[in-house]
Amino acid sequence: MTDAIPMLEVRDLEMHFSIGGGVFDRLRLDRRGLRIDRPVVHAVNGVSFRIQRGQIMALVGESGCGKSTVAKTIARIYQPTKGEIRIEGEDVAHYGFAEMLPVRSKMQMIFQDPYASLNPRQRVRDIVAEPLLQQMKTAADRKDVPARTEQLLAKVGLNAEHAGRYPHQFSGGQRQRIGIARALSVMPGLIIADEPVSALDVSIQAQILNLMMDLRDEFGLSYLFISHDLSVVQHIADTVGVMYLGFMVETAPRDVLFARPRHPYTRALLSAAPSIKAKRDTEEITLKGEVPSALSLPSGCCFRTRCPFAWDRCAAERPALRDLGDGQSVACHLVDEPHRDTV
Amino acid sequence: MTTAPTDTTLLAVRDLRTWFHTFSGTVKAVNGVSFDIGKGEVMGLVGESGGGKSVVGFSILGLIDSPGRIMGGQILLDGEDLAQASEDRLRQIRGREISMVFQDPMTSLNPLHTVGQQMDEVLRLHTDLDAADRRTACIEMLESVGISRAADRLGAYPHQFSGGMRQRVVIAIAMLARPRLIIADEPTTALDVTIQSQILKLMRRQIADKGASMILITHDLAVVSEMADHITVLYCGKVVERGRTRDLIETPAHPYTRGLIDSIPDPANRHARLKQIPGTVPDIRNLPKGCNFRDRCPRAQALCAEEEPELRPQNAAQWAACHYPLMPGDSA
Numbered sequence: 171m172t173d174a175i176p177m178l179e180v181r182d183l184e185m186h187f188s189i190g191g192g193v194f195d196r197l198r199l200d201r202r203g204l205r206i207d208r209p210v211v212h213a214v215n216g217v218s219f220r221i222q223r224g225q226i227m228a229l230v231g232e233s234g235c236g237k238s239t240v241a242k243t244i245a246r247i248y249q250p251t252k253g254e255i256r257i258e259g260e261d262v263a264h265y266g267f268a269e270m271l272p273v274r275s276k277m278q279m280i281f282q283d284p285y286a287s288l289n290p291r292q293r294v295r296d297i298v299a300e301p302l303l304q305q306m307k308t309a310a311d312r313k314d315v316p317a318r319t320e321q322l323l324a325k326v327g328l329n330a331e332h333a334g335r336y337p338h339q340f341s342g343g344q345r346q347r348i349g350i351a352r353a354l355s356v357m358p359g360l361i362i363a364d365e366p367v368s369a370l371d372v373s374i375q376a377q378i379l380n381l382m383m384d385l386r387d388e389f390g391l392s393y394l395f396i397s398h399d400l401s402v403v404q405h406i407a408d409t410v411g412v413m414y415l416g417f418m419v420e421t422a423p424r425d426v427l428f429a430r431p432r433h434p435y436t437r438a439l440l441s442a443a444p445s446i447k448a449k450r451d452t453e454e455i456t457l458k459g460e461v462p463s464a465l466s467l468p469s470g471c472c473f474r475t476r477c478p479f480a481w482d483r484c485a486a487e488r489p490a491l492r493d494l495g496d497g498q499s500v501a502c503h504l505v506d507e508p509h510r511d512t513v
Numbered sequence: 514m515t516t517a518p519t520d521t522t523l524l525a526v527r528d529l530r531t532w533f534h535t536f537s538g539t540v541k542a543v544n545g546v547s548f549d550i551g552k553g554e555v556m557g558l559v560g561e562s563g564g565g566k567s568v569v570g571f572s573i574l575g576l577i578d579s580p581g582r583i584m585g586g587q588i589l590l591d592g593e594d595l596a597q598a599s600e601d602r603l604r605q606i607r608g609r610e611i612s613m614v615f616q617d618p619m620t621s622l623n624p625l626h627t628v629g630q631q632m633d634e635v636l637r638l639h640t641d642l643d644a645a646d647r648r649t650a651c652i653e654m655l656e657s658v659g660i661s662r663a664a665d666r667l668g669a670y671p672h673q674f675s676g677g678m679r680q681r682v683v684i685a686i687a688m689l690a691r692p693r694l695i696i697a698d699e700p701t702t703a704l705d706v707t708i709q710s711q712i713l714k715l716m717r718r719q720i721a722d723k724g725a726s727m728i729l730i731t732h733d734l735a736v737v738s739e740m741a742d743h744i745t746v747l748y749c750g751k752v753v754e755r756g757r758t759r760d761l762i763e764t765p766a767h768p769y770t771r772g773l774i775d776s777i778p779d780p781a782n783r784h785a786r787l788k789q790i791p792g793t794v795p796d797i798r799n800l801p802k803g804c805n806f807r808d809r810c811p812r813a814q815a816l817c818a819e820e821e822p823e824l825r826p827q828n829a830a831q832w833a834a835c836h837y838p839l840m841p842g843d844s845a
Binding site: 456 | 706707709777786787
C-alpha cells in the first residue's frame with residue numbers, strides 16, 4: 171500500500187503572505203534612515219505529509235496555526251510560496267488556472283460555513299451541477315447532468331424535490347449536505363474538508379460525520395480533514411497532524427497520537443479538551459499565554475514561548491520533524507533529552 | 514419541581530414564557546421554563562440552536578426587545594420578581610446583582626473606549642467609591658483574571674487585546690461589582706481549546722472565591738459537564754430534563770438528552786457509526802401536537818402524538834418531560 175502513489179503528497183509546503191499595504195504605509199524611519207518594511211505572515215512553514223487512497227488525514231491546531239491555509243493552498247486557492255503539492259503524483263503547486271481545471275475533478279473542497287459557501291441566488295440543482303458542467307464541454311456529456319444531480323442529492327440524503335429550491339430554504343445540516351453533493355459531483359479522489367461540522371449542532375454534526383464516513387467507504391475517498399475538535403478527529407481520522415504556528419509539530423496514526431502524544435503542545439491540547447467522562451487519566455499540561463504572532467516567528471522552536479519544558483537549546487535550534495517509529499514523527503528536542511520531561 | 518424556593522435559593526424561575534410576535538407567527542422561544550439556582554451553584558443550560566437558551570438569559574436581565582415580550586411567569590431573585598420590575602430597577606440590578614458574559618468578546622466591548630473606562634463605568638454606576646479607589650479595584654480585578662501589567666493595560670483599547678485576553682476583560686467587568694449571579698452565554702465558544710480551558714478555570718475560581726452563582730449557557734455538553742453542578746436541557750423552548758450533572762450525563766432519562774450525549778464521538782467505540790438524532794429541530798412557529806421531540810424520537814408511541822408530556826420527577830434529583838423515559842441500563 172505504501173508503494174502506491176499517494177492520493178496527495180505535500181512536501182515542504184510554505185505559504186507566506188505579504189501584508190502592510192502600499193509603499194507609504196510600510197515606510198519606516200529608524201537610526202539607519204528610511205527603509206521600506208516588508209512584513210510577512212509566515213502562515214505555513216515547511217509542512218510535509220501524504221495521504222493514501224481511502225485514508226483520512228486530520229490536521230488539528232488552534233486558530234492561526236495555518237491548518238486552513240494548508241487546505242486552501244492544496245486546493246490552489248492560494249499560490250504556494252514554496253514546496254510541492256502532488257495529486258496522484260502530479261505536482262500542481264505552480265499550475266495556472268487552465269492547468270488546474272482537470273486537476274479539480276480529482277480534488278474538491280467542503281467549507282466550514284454552510285451559509286456562506288452556497289450561492290443564495292442559485293437553485294440547489296445548479297449549485298450541485300456547476301463543477302460537473304465545468305468539466306464537461308460537449309452537449310452530449312451534459313445531457314446526463316440532470317439525472318446525475320438527482321443521484322447525488324439522493325446520495326447525501328436529500329430528495330429530488332429539493333433540487334428546485336434555494337439555499338435559504340434549508341437548515342445548516344442540509345446545506346452542508348448540498349456542499350458535499352457539490353464536492354462529490356465530479357467524483358474526486360480527494361476531498362478537502364475545512365471544519366465541515368464546526369458550524370453545526372452536535373446532533374447534526376453526527377449526521378454529517380456519518381455521511382462522510384459512508385461516502386468514504388462507498389467511493390474510496392481520501393479526506394484532508396481540518397478541525398479544531400479533537401473528539402471529532404479521534405473519531406474520523408486515520409492519521410493526525412498537529413500544527414502550531416505554521417509548523418507541523420507532530421504526526422502519527424490516530425491511535426498512537428491519542429495514546430502516546432509526544433510533543434508538549436499535543437499533550438497540552440489533549441489535556442485541555444473538555445470531556446463528558448467523569449475521570450481524566452490524561453496528564454494535565456496547562457499552557458500559559460497565547461500563540462505568538464506569525465509576523466515574527468520566535469527563534470528556534472515555534473512552541474518554546476509557551477512550552478513548560480523549554481530550555482536554551484529550544485531558542486537556539488529549530489527542532490526538525492523526526493521519525494520515532496510506529497509512524498509517529500515529532501519535532502521536539504525532548505526526544506534527545508527525555509530527562510528534562512518533568513515540570 | 515415547583516417546590517417553594519428555599520433560603521439557599523438565589524434565583525427561582527417559574528413558568529417563564531418569552532414570546533416573539535413576528536409577521537410569520539408567534540415564536541414561543543421560551544415557553545414555560547422553570548428552574549432554581551442555589552447560592553454558589555453553577556447551572557448549565559444546554560440545548561441546540563433555537564432551543565431558547567439565550568432567550569432565558571436575556572429574559573432574566575430584562576433585555577428582551579420588541580417584538581419579544583415576557584408573556585408570563587416569575588423570575589424571583591431572592592424573592593423579588595424581575596419580570597415585574599421597572600426599567601429603573603432593572604438597570605440597578607444589571608451589572609450589580611446580575612451580570613452577563615457574552616459569547617463574542619469582539620463585540621461585547623465598546624471599541625471606542627479604553628478597557629479602563631469600561632471597567633470604571635461599572636463601579637461608578639454601582640458603588641460609591643471615589644476615582645482612586647475605583648482605579649485600584651479595576652487593577653486588582655484585571656490582575657485576578659490573569660492580565661499582567663494591569664495598570665498599563667487600563668489605558669488600552671479592546672483591539673489591542675487578543676481574543677482570550679478580551680474575554681478575560683469581559684469576565685473582569687462582569688465580576689467587578691461582585692454580582693450574585695453571572696449569566697455566561699457561550700463564554701468560550703469563540704475561543705481555542707487551550708484558551709478555553711484557561712478561561713473555564715478562571716471562571717470557576719472567580720465563582721468560588723466570590724461565592725457567586727452562575728448560569729452557563731452552552732451547546733457543549735463537555736464544557737458543561739466539567740463546570741456545572743446541575744444541568745437543565747432545553748428543547749424548543751421547554752425544559753425536557755433537569756438533574757445533577759453526573760446523574761444526567763450517566764443516566765439521562767429523556768431520549769433527547771441521551772441523543773445529545775450519544776452524538777459526541779466516543780473514542781472507545783471508534784469505527785462504529787455515530788449515533789445520530791434523525792431529522793432536524795421542528796419549526797418553532799409550527800410545533801407538532803403532543804411532544805415536540807416525537808418526530809425524532811426512537812421511543813415515540815401513539816401517546817406522544819396526543820399529549821404533551823409534563824416535567825415529572827424520575828428520582829429524587831432528576832426530572833424529565835417524557836412519557837416513556839429511559840431507565841438506567843436501557844439502550845436508546
